[in-house]
């Protein structure tokens with residue numbers, strides 16, 4: 512038995528979905544353990560190109576069981592749409608290969624509405640939410656004002672408990688935002704549309720993982736977003752509302768006592784960031800535009816242009832430590848082939864001093880990047896499959912990253928397709 516967590520080291524969008532799709536062939540179970548429909552994990556394989564939001568990226572492997580754990584914000588509307596979409600593309604999904612924790616809390620329609628209303632209220636101070644209801648959902652979860660997916664099984668008791676929650680949410684909708692309240696009829700229509708679609712997949716995932724451990728199954732945990740978006744260790748308040756950190760994986764999956772053997776941290780060869788908040792190494796103008804175009808850096812969920820810059824070693828080292836990464840995958844190396852020299856943000860300057868320590872979140876606004884340049888390789892590397900066949904400059908870049916962040920780079924991704932990978 513061997514367990515691995517695939518996690519983001521930076522701001523998200525590092526290519527985790529691509530790495531899960533690649534290595535899931537070595538695993539029996541792939542589980543999503545936090546976050547929700549705000550994810551956009553891109554996978555390109557023999558079935559086509561997919562942007563997965565709630566479904567684990569292991570769904571394409573016939574022998575893999577996919578699990579949506581209790582830590583996920585389970586939005587039935589988003590999930591049902593996604594299930595129908597992947598089925599249309601020829602993927603077989605059934606209660607045999609897809610399990611949904613009956614302890615996952617339900618993201619309700621009012622969560623999305625409140626997310627939009629709050630971002631509108633904040634105007635130019637908005638957090639840059641994907642408006643999928645994630646922050647209102649997790650705050651309600653911790654207020655114990657959410658329903659468990661397993662409660663869908665009994666309609667009467669579901670409504671006995673959800674109706675007072677709806678009435679409580681209506682107070683905020685009406686009195687804070689001046690919005691239309693939710694009605695029982697609307698809620699009943701929601702239940703009638705989605706409950707029967709979710710119920711067949713509901714599983715006692717603690718029992719499921721208990722058996723999986725007894726049977727020595729290999730389990731792969733798939734994280735959403737990256738360390739810098741973690742609710743505790745990220746750039747507060749520009750974080751997501753859940754824990755993106757590997758050590759949360761067993762809890763959010765439904766196997767709280769499980770040990771993780773490998774933590775594969777995914778790092779993009781340069782930096783990108785979606786949404787608001789400090790981004791010390793950010794570029795602007797023509798050079799940003801060129802990198803964004805070369806890397807096709809537009810959000811998988813929202814289509815928003817991503818902010819771009821060179822690899823931020825300070826943030827990456829912090830992310831590696833927070834995740835407890837035992838190995839790294841560097842993705843999108845092929846994108847840097849157009850550069851004469853490869854810029855790297857190695858330190859921050861703060862209060863007139865240079866440091867390689869990641870500062871306290873509120874100090875990031877004052878930090879300035881200190882950049883070093885490595886020689887570029889200026890040749891197409893997307894067809895290369897062995898480390899020793901990479902141009903020396905590309906190998907040097909990988910060795911430089913290893914040296915600076917203190918973690919072995921096991922995988923180098925040179926294209927979005929499944930086989931465009933160098934394994935060391």
Ligand code: GDP
Pocket residue numbers: 519523524525526527528529550551552553554555736811842843844845846924925926927
């Ligand atoms: P995730 O959320 O971490 O799974 O990452 P995203 O799916 O948001 O973003 C990664 C994007 O980069 C997707 O469009 C992938 O298809 C693409 N991608 C991943 N690895 C590579 C690579 O090595 N080269 C290129 N050119 N594209 C890649």
